[in-house]
Amino acid sequence: MENTIVSASKFNAWFGDNHVVKDVSIGIEKNQVIAVMGPSGCGKTTFLRCINRMHELIPGATAKGSLKLYNDEVYTMNPIYVRYKIGMVFQRPNPFPNLSIYDNVIAGYKLNGLKVAKADQDNIVEKSLTSAALWKEVKDSLHKKGTFLSGGQQQRLCIARAIAMEPEVILFDEPTSALDPISTSSVEQLFHELKANYTLIIVTHNMQQAARVSDKTAFFYMGELVEFDDTKQMFTAPSDVRTQNYITGRFS
Amino acid sequence: MEPRIGLRNTKSNIFKGVIVFFAFVITLPLIIVLLYIIKQGVTQVNWHFLTHVPAPVGETGGGIANALVGSIIIIAMSSIVAIPIGMLAGIYLSENPGTKLAYYSGLCVDILQGVPSIVVGIVVYFWVVKPWVIDLGVVHIKNPFGGSFSAVSGSIALAIMMMPIVIRSTEQTLRLLPPSLKEAALSLGVPYHRVIIKVIIPCGFSGILSGIMLSIARIIGETAPLLFTAFGSPFLSYAIGKPMESLPHLIYTYATSPYDDWHNLAWGASFILLMFVLILNIVTKVITRKWKIQL
Amino acid sequence: MKNKRLDLSYAQMKWEAVFRVILRIMSAILIVIIIGVLITLIVESIPSIKSLGIGFLWGKTWDPVSDVYGAYPFLVGTLLTSFTALILSVPFIFAIAIYLGEYNPKGWLSELLKNAIELIAAVPSIIYGFWGLFVLVPVIRTFEAKIGVAPYGVGVFASSLVLAVMIIPYGASLGITLIRMVPSPLKEGAYALGATRFEVIRSVILPYTRSGLFAGILLSLGRALGETMAVTMLIGNTSAIASKFKDVFFGPGNTMASVIANEFTEADHTVYLSALIELGLVLFFVTVVINLIGKRIITKFTNN
Numbered sequence: 001m002e003n004t005i006v007s008a009s010k011f012n013a014w015f016g017d018n019h020v021v022k023d024v025s026i027g028i029e030k031n032q033v034i035a036v037m038g039p040s041g042c043g044k045t046t047f048l049r050c051i052n053r054m055h056e057l058i059p060g061a062t063a064k065g066s067l068k069l070y071n072d073e074v075y076t077m078n079p080i081y082v083r084y085k086i087g088m089v090f091q092r093p094n095p096f097p098n099l100s101i102y103d104n105v106i107a108g109y110k111l112n113g114l115k116v117a118k119a120d121q122d123n124i125v126e127k128s129l130t131s132a133a134l135w136k137e138v139k140d141s142l143h144k145k146g147t148f149l150s151g152g153q154q155q156r157l158c159i160a161r162a163i164a165m166e167p168e169v170i171l172f173d174e175p176t177s178a179l180d181p182i183s184t185s186s187v188e189q190l191f192h193e194l195k196a197n198y199t200l201i202i203v204t205h206n207m208q209q210a211a212r213v214s215d216k217t218a219f220f221y222m223g224e225l226v227e228f229d230d231t232k233q234m235f236t237a238p239s240d241v242r243t244q245n246y247i248t249g250r251f252s
Numbered sequence: 253m254e255p256r257i258g259l260r261n262t263k264s265n266i267f268k269g270v271i272v273f274f275a276f277v278i279t280l281p282l283i284i285v286l287l288y289i290i291k292q293g294v295t296q297v298n299w300h301f302l303t304h305v306p307a308p309v310g311e312t313g314g315g316i317a318n319a320l321v322g323s324i325i326i327i328a329m330s331s332i333v334a335i336p337i338g339m340l341a342g343i344y345l346s347e348n349p350g351t352k353l354a355y356y357s358g359l360c361v362d363i364l365q366g367v368p369s370i371v372v373g374i375v376v377y378f379w380v381v382k383p384w385v386i387d388l389g390v391v392h393i394k395n396p397f398g399g400s401f402s403a404v405s406g407s408i409a410l411a412i413m414m415m416p417i418v419i420r421s422t423e424q425t426l427r428l429l430p431p432s433l434k435e436a437a438l439s440l441g442v443p444y445h446r447v448i449i450k451v452i453i454p455c456g457f458s459g460i461l462s463g464i465m466l467s468i469a470r471i472i473g474e475t476a477p478l479l480f481t482a483f484g485s486p487f488l489s490y491a492i493g494k495p496m497e498s499l500p501h502l503i504y505t506y507a508t509s510p511y512d513d514w515h516n517l518a519w520g521a522s523f524i525l526l527m528f529v530l531i532l533n534i535v536t537k538v539i540t541r542k543w544k545i546q547l
Numbered sequence: 548m549k550n551k552r553l554d555l556s557y558a559q560m561k562w563e564a565v566f567r568v569i570l571r572i573m574s575a576i577l578i579v580i581i582i583g584v585l586i587t588l589i590v591e592s593i594p595s596i597k598s599l600g601i602g603f604l605w606g607k608t609w610d611p612v613s614d615v616y617g618a619y620p621f622l623v624g625t626l627l628t629s630f631t632a633l634i635l636s637v638p639f640i641f642a643i644a645i646y647l648g649e650y651n652p653k654g655w656l657s658e659l660l661k662n663a664i665e666l667i668a669a670v671p672s673i674i675y676g677f678w679g680l681f682v683l684v685p686v687i688r689t690f691e692a693k694i695g696v697a698p699y700g701v702g703v704f705a706s707s708l709v710l711a712v713m714i715i716p717y718g719a720s721l722g723i724t725l726i727r728m729v730p731s732p733l734k735e736g737a738y739a740l741g742a743t744r745f746e747v748i749r750s751v752i753l754p755y756t757r758s759g760l761f762a763g764i765l766l767s768l769g770r771a772l773g774e775t776m777a778v779t780m781l782i783g784n785t786s787a788i789a790s791k792f793k794d795v796f797f798g799p800g801n802t803m804a805s806v807i808a809n810e811f812t813e814a815d816h817t818v819y820l821s822a823l824i825e826l827g828l829v830l831f832f833v834t835v836v837i838n839l840i841g842k843r844i845i846t847k848f849t850n851n
Contacts, residue, residue, distance in 0.1 A: 473671020
């Protein structure tokens, strides 16, 4: 498909001998919000971390199969370049504690030694923080360290940091599971605004969140991709009985 | 049951008293030694003392300038060698704990920590001071510092003693950092070496720096490794390929000499050395507290 | 910017590989150093081993002038000073460890004591030796005169006293760590049964930390064995061994470390120098073995 940005075909991943992701095939279109859900240990997070090649950083972790960004095999590309194109936001907010808010946002440039003119830097910081709905709250304390920010604000800072690199895809690994309800809803609000410019793939433990924020949902179970469909369809009339059981709470 | 409980309680209190006594009485020798050194030494120290070399036997006056300069030069050279190697090895050990190299390297660090300082001195004597030549026809290598005691050899001996301390403190500091820190940087497309140098090290800075300062405080007073390497010299010199005096070595030589004047010099030098060590320890504590990054 | 970024990524990968290699080289340097130390010690001891044989270890005479070398006086001196220092220091190490580990782990008084202990460790050995020579030795001389021993002042006794103080900080900090590791539920259970503080210490804490404390004593012994300068200045530098124990203990002697420190630069012929190196080799092996055993016990203890 013309619009496919991330696709996998018979993709597998292991931790040592442990086969965690089994023959996953999926096609994800641009500018959509994709939710990936499933019970604990189903391989959803592992699959996510393969997309930006974070999976292989763990000793003993391997992967095989086709995983493409547009038409390029991710696993033959330069991994540093892959991570530049595909950003990630983690479960626990992890801003750099030794850097100010300003420096956190442009960390992707600064840490890489990329020279950016000061005026452009200011632009990037403001744009990214605005896209992350954080600008108003921090614009007067940009040069302070971010330790006084709340959990939700820190997570939005991490989102701003990822956005600043202008990636094509942003991966979210259970981004609100460590946040309180108010922060959660402010982050969920963001997903809706971000999809205009990015493709979002969100692993979530929270079914209701998947139903709220995504266009399409993928259901993983025991390492397999069981079902991938429009969210509305998935939650009202799923095709697979395992999906049905998960949604109705037979297991979690 | 009353008397038994009373007796047991009394026993417990007596025990506590004994413990407290033994724990605190040990501060007495410390206080006695410190006060004595300060008393004997502080009267020796003045500007002349710090800027002149020792006077020949029989003449009064003189100072420890050669030892002061020597110590600074030798320690600077040791640090230049030991700090980078120590930090990099510490980084490897904390990042790759399961590998064979980490196991054997860590074992050698443990061994090195236990080696007596005099043994290090002996070995470095044969490595650097004794002239040797490797002649295999094609390859001809000569010991560039062979033939004479030298400040360089002393620095190498001290660097070998510094390394385990720097390595272990770097390794332990980095182990305490949360893995999410590295993940955040890597996910931004930052290459591994920049993640370590620009994120991990700055976040562990206070721990690493305190390890470095403690290692310096430790070797500043080491005498045994210098006995057969840097040796000593009555002259103020900057020649690193020649013998150089150092504070602890001067103290040793002059304290064990039969001359009262030289004893006085040694007391003054002891006072200076003690002050250096104390200041380093205090500064280390302050830095650790102030620069600790809130994780 | 796209292609430039890709080019940068490839350049960065090259530097990454270089960095990883450098890290491994730096770690390997440690191994090279230890192997180098071992080889040097062995090679330089060979002349002595060849001409003196194994009898060197129990040879009672050390007389370089007559070219006779025996290590026995130094083995005695080393073991006597180290074990005496150890025995003297154990009550203090014990007391400090229990006080700071159990009775009073926090608070201004314990901080004060902790700092004092750290200070004891920070004072360089040469300063202890210097002070000992001028302050302690005269006192000991008077003491020895009173108890009817030859009043040298310097000797095994003097060295042991100063050595004891010097090894306390290391043993104490180990002890504190070990005692703090005793799990609270274990102690609370004993208190709930009506045990006094002393009884909890005796019946719960000490048995629990027994192997760790043993390792701590081993490691302190390792420290004592390797200590050079303070001992060299206080031991009297005599390589002959007296016949009566009280003369050995209160009289001058030498340790392996001190004889090397004193005579290394004067050793003018091969076997003399080589004999000294052989002493260094023995010292190396003994301290390394003790340290490794001690550390292994502690690692096993902390991992449980």
